[in-house]
Amino acid sequence: MSYAALHLPALPLTSLLAREQADPACPAALLSSGKREKSAILFLNEAAARHDLSVGMSTTRALARCPDLVLYDADPTLEASAKVEALELVDSFTPDYEVTGRDIFLLDLSTVLFASPEEWLQRALEEGRRLGLPLNLALAETPDLAHLAALSARTSSTLRYRPKSEIRISSEASSLHQLPLSLLGRSSAFPLPQADLLELWGLARLSDLVALPRQGLAERLGPDLARLHDILTGKHRRLLQLHRPTQGYHTTHQFEPPIAGIDPILFMARRLLQVLCQRLASHQRAAESLHLALSFENGAAHSRHLRQSEPTLDPDILLRSLHTHLDGIQVPAPVTECHFRLSATLPRHSQHQLFQRGLKDPHQFADTLKRLSGVVGIDQLGIPQPAASYQPGLFELHPLEADLKFTPSEEPVLPSGRLPMKRQRPPLAVHVASEKQGRHPRPLALLTGPHQGTIREARGPFPLSGSWWEAAWQQSEWDIELPKNLLLQVTHTPPHDWHLTGVYG
Amino acid sequence: MKISQIADLRKQLQEQFPGAHRGFVEEPEDLSFDPASLSLPGGSLNEVVAPGLCSGASLMISELLGQERDLPLALIDGRDSFDPVSYGSEKCGRVFWIRCREAMQAIQCADLLLRDGNLPLVLLDLHLTSERELRRIPASVWHRFRAEARTSGAALLALTPRPCLPSPHSRFTLSSTFTLAHIERESPTLRTAAAATPAAAQS
Numbered sequence: 001m002s003y004a005a006l007h008l009p010a011l012p013l014t015s016l017l018a019r020e021q022a023d024p025a026c027p028a029a030l031l032s033s034g035k036r037e038k039s040a041i042l043f044l045n046e047a048a049a050r051h052d053l054s055v056g057m058s059t060t061r062a063l064a065r066c067p068d069l070v071l072y073d074a075d076p077t078l079e080a081s082a083k084v085e086a087l088e089l090v091d092s093f094t095p096d097y098e099v100t101g102r103d104i105f106l107l108d109l110s111t112v113l114f115a116s117p118e119e120w121l122q123r124a125l126e127e128g129r130r131l132g133l134p135l136n137l138a139l140a141e142t143p144d145l146a147h148l149a150a151l152s153a154r155t156s157s158t159l160r161y162r163p164k165s166e167i168r169i170s171s172e173a174s175s176l177h178q179l180p181l182s183l184l185g186r187s188s189a190f191p192l193p194q195a196d197l198l199e200l201w202g203l204a205r206l207s208d209l210v211a212l213p214r215q216g217l218a219e220r221l222g223p224d225l226a227r228l229h230d231i232l233t234g235k236h237r238r239l240l241q242l243h244r245p246t247q248g249y250h251t252t253h254q255f256e257p258p259i260a261g262i263d264p265i266l267f268m269a270r271r272l273l274q275v276l277c278q279r280l281a282s283h284q285r286a287a288e289s290l291h292l293a294l295s296f297e298n299g300a301a302h303s304r305h306l307r308q309s310e311p312t313l314d315p316d317i318l319l320r321s322l323h324t325h326l327d328g329i330q331v332p333a334p335v336t337e338c339h340f341r342l343s344a345t346l347p348r349h350s351q352h353q354l355f356q357r358g359l360k361d362p363h364q365f366a367d368t369l370k371r372l373s374g375v376v377g378i379d380q381l382g383i384p385q386p387a388a389s390y391q392p393g394l395f396e397l398h399p400l401e402a403d404l405k406f407t408p409s410e411e412p413v414l415p416s417g418r419l420p421m422k423r424q425r426p427p428l429a430v431h432v433a434s435e436k437q438g439r440h441p442r443p444l445a446l447l448t449g450p451h452q453g454t455i456r457e458a459r460g461p462f463p464l465s466g467s468w469w470e471a472a473w474q475q476s477e478w479d480i481e482l483p484k485n486l487l488l489q490v491t492h493t494p495p496h497d498w499h500l501t502g503v504y505g
Numbered sequence: 506m507k508i509s510q511i512a513d514l515r516k517q518l519q520e521q522f523p524g525a526h527r528g529f530v531e532e533p534e535d536l537s538f539d540p541a542s543l544s545l546p547g548g549s550l551n552e553v554v555a556p557g558l559c560s561g562a563s564l565m566i567s568e569l570l571g572q573e574r575d576l577p578l579a580l581i582d583g584r585d586s587f588d589p590v591s592y593g594s595e596k597c598g599r600v601f602w603i604r605c606r607e608a609m610q611a612i613q614c615a616d617l618l619l620r621d622g623n624l625p626l627v628l629l630d631l632h633l634t635s636e637r638e639l640r641r642i643p644a645s646v647w648h649r650f651r652a653e654a655r656t657s658g659a660a661l662l663a664l665t666p667r668p669c670l671p672s673p674h675s676r677f678t679l680s681s682t683f684t685l686a687h688i689e690r691e692s693p694t695l696r697t698a699a700a701a702t703p704a705a706a707q708s
Contacts, residue, residue, distance in 0.1 A: 359576070359623045368621040372603060375613050380604040383577065384589040384597045395589040400577070400601050413594040417688045420563040420591035422584075422633060451558075459685045485682045487559050502588065503633075505559030505683050505693075 001117045001139040004093075004107040004124075005150035008086060008133055011103040013043035015082035016072045018132045024161050027051055028070040031059055042074070085131055087243075092251070093124060095279040098143070098240040100189060104150065106143045108240055111278065118169050121157045125167045128159050135159040140176075143240055144189070144231045148206075149176050151186050177207035177232065190231070193224050206232055244283070249276050250291075250341035258297045258334030262326040265294075265338055269322055273315040276342050286311035286347035290318050292325070292340060298333040309366035309401075311345050317363040318342075324370050369400065386413040390466055391473065392491070392501065393423055419504050421489060427499035432490065434498075439463075440476045443490060449500055451488060457481040461492070479504070538677065538697040540568040545626060547658040549674035550651050554665055555632050561681035561695045562632040562664055563591070568695065569628065569662075570596035577601040579624045583611040584633040608638040612646055615661065619650055622657025629663045639669060647671055 008014065013030040022028060027048035031039040039059045051066040062069055086105070090097050096108035114120035117139050128135045138149035138156035149155040155176050157169045181203055184190040192198070203209055209225075210232050218226035230236035251272045255264065273290075280287055288311050293303040306321050359365050372381055379397065387394035388411070430449035434441035440461040445454045460478035467473055475493045482488065487504035545551055555562035569578060570592060578600050580587060585604045589597045601624065605611040608631060618627045631639065647670050654661055663670055670676070677697050687693040 361623060364621055365623040368617050368623070371617050372614055375610060375617070376603055376605055381602065384587070384600065384602045385594050386590045386592075386597065393588065393590065395597075397602070413590075415567075415593035415596070416590045418691070419683055419688045419693050420567045421588050422563050422586040423588040423591075425585050457685055459688070479685055479688055481685050484557070485559055485684065486557075487683055487685065487688070503558050504688060505561055505563055505681070 001141065002108070002110045003140055003143045003146040004109055004120075005100075005136075005138050005140070005143070005146035005156075006086075006090060006105045006107065006124075006128075007136040007138075007150035007156070008082075008103040008131075009136060009153075010043040010045060011082060011086075011133070012074055012079045013045060013072060014133045015078050016075055017045065018082075019078060022070070024163055026070060027053070027066050027068055028072060029053065029062060030072050030074060033074065036071075082131070082133065086133075089128060089131060091279075092127065092275065095275060095282055096240070096242055099243045100147060101187065104147065104187070106147060106240055108143075108242075109139075121169050122167065125157060125159045125169075129165055132161075134161065138170075142231070142234055142237045144236065144238065145176065145234060147187065147189060148179070148183065148231075151183055152179050155179060177205065177210055179206050180204060181206060181209065184228070190228065191224060192228065194221055197221070242282070248341065249280055249287070249344055250339065251276060252337060252339045254337045255335055258336045260331070260334050262323075262331070265326065265335060266319065266323060268338065269340065270315065270319055272340055273318050273322075273342075276340065277313050277315045277318070280342060280344055281313050283344070284347070285344040286313050287318060287342040288345040289343045290321065290340065291343070292322065293338070294335050295337040295339075296331070296333040297336050300332050302329065309362040311347050312363060313347065314363075320363070320367050321370075324367055324374075328374055388413065390464055392464065392475075392477065393425075419487070421502040421504050423502045424500055427491065427501045430490065430498050430500050432492075432498040434492075441492060443478055443480060443492075443498070446480075446482070446488075446490075446500075451482060451486055451500070453482045453486075455480045456483060477501070538679070538695040540565060540695065541572060543677075544675065545660040545662060546674070547625060547660055548655045549660050550647065550654060550670055551660065551662045552665060552668065552670045552673045552676040553662060554668055554676065554678040556666060556678065556680075559681075559683055561679040561683075561693075562630075563588075564681065564693055564695055565664065565679065566628065566630070567592055567596065569626075570599050574599055574626075576624055579603065579618050579627045581605060581611045581614045581618070581627065581629045583608055583629070583631045586633050587630070608634045608642060612642060615650065616646075616653070619653040619657060619659050619661060622659045625659055627659055627661050629661060631669070632664045632666055634666070636666075639665070639667070642669070644671060 013028060016030065017028060024045070025047050028045045029041045029048050030043040032042050036059060041053065041055055041057050041059065041062050044053055044055060048066065048069060053062050053065060059071065083102070090105045090107060094107050094109060094112050096111065098106040100106050121137055121139065124137055125135060136150045136153060136156040136158055138146050140146035140149055155170065160166050181192070181198065183206070184192045185195070198209070209229065212229070214226055214229045217229055227236060253268050253272060259265070277287065287308065289308055290306045291303065292306060293301065295301050304325060306325055308317070308321065312318065382397040382399045385396045385398060387396055428449055431447040432443045433445040433447055434443050440463065443455055443458055446452050458478050458480045461476035463476045465472070465474040475491050478490050478492065480488050480490060488500060489502040489504065491499045491501045493499070553565055555565070566580070580600045581603045583605055585606060587602055603614050605614060611629060611631065615627055615629045618624060650661055668676065679695060679697055681694070681696045683693055
């Protein structure tokens, strides 16, 4: 079952009845425009049809047959808004659909996953309750067979209001050929030439037409009848003229009842993001970022803009980014509603460099960067660069983007020495035995700290100072050698403070 | 028995039964060590042991950063001791520095990066990590790292004060000694006391 047809029987009338909250058992009809005396019936509800009324009948004649008939004038605005709502409903099922008529939609379900046709029909009709209108929904192997099946309540699954909503799942698609031949007249998509002749021949049902030999039918009554024969036998499979609405890539889901954890959000997000990504793909666009908005039961709200490392159409990548974000937030109350909006952009097409290796999966790396930020802190990772300052230990940490774009400073900073140092952060206060030598004391031995002992050799002092105009600092550095070839850097800050600042090697 | 007698006996046994000594490579002590010759195949776990505070761990990092790479080297700094000023801006531009405060944080970061596999070389610096913290790292961590590295294709190079990794692909022990003259005047060189061949390391 690759196609579905959704039919809103007598949409102009049922939308009026829904607005008026009229009793479904009360016969009602929609009239053509013009004077009441000259007007005719355009649509009837099921209660009116039981009074032997038919479409096209004059108003006076209809009232003669059914004095209780309630007459309505058309409301184009209401009909248009009902159709927009119906389009939104259909679009939530699949982005690939055709607006075949004013009240019928054909859906391509080849990209939709469902456990069984009955399960999908049940779910779709339950979703359809939000329209408040009667629905016929039918599944078939070809678009035209689905269309035909949806025209009749006998061969389709239905949603009706009597006055409460009732869902009936029908699996009688095989009984399609038992429908009357006059059913073809209900839709302009199935023109039936020479209907009178067929009636004279005694053909009453679709099965009668199917039973005729196609070759003879084509020779005697023309190619239109042959095409109709092909449709009814499932040999004709046309392409849908897909409808592409001009709307944003966003969707909202309300949780009833509100949910406590993040797992149901992720479960729902997978489905919603899949639909949004399909919609983007059909417009040759990709998602640049995902905007998430959550509403909580206590009235609080949470929103976050999740920028992707590069445009994507993969719902799993968006879901992974969403999962990482939701893992890190505290949910103050049960979630009542979630809203997702994708920002569309052109997909990126970049050619891989032949002699340069790039990241295997930038999306995965972006996700890993977020997780690393969660472990150590967002300001604790990146590409370091020595700061242009004489103050020891100063550096800048540039955040690493997923595309690895990093521009080093124009003036390169050379290493401070031939032997690099491991820096003690923060500097460790130590007691040092020293002797006065000029302006700076010379260290003789480390008395406290992890590395105590007599200093075999010392190199220094290297006096440093700066920022005299605001927070002045001044110190002198010494490189010292302890027994067992231990090379350390100690710093003297006047008047008496000594710190162990690093270990060489 | 004197040491010279033991050496003679070992030599005779080796000549008599060469098959029994397969995989055992007697390394001369104090070899000059060039990190450029270090083979770090994708998906492997490797270890550089720097037993002393000044046995060349920082110089080893400096040599690794001196090599041209398409992608930055991930440096997981177990004690937040990396000093960018010591390395200069050019070498710092080739490192993705992750500043950790304790060993378990560094292990978590290594876990994420090995699983990710986008950066081909992950350097886990546990050189200044205390013995107490090292003991807290369960052995299963290294087995998990090996499985993750094999899957993702990333290589791990752990810099440790004592041998920690069970059966690494390669293990080198640094034995460099430096003097104050090396800080400014003389070019320091890395030396290794004993290099375990891959066959010996995996046996």
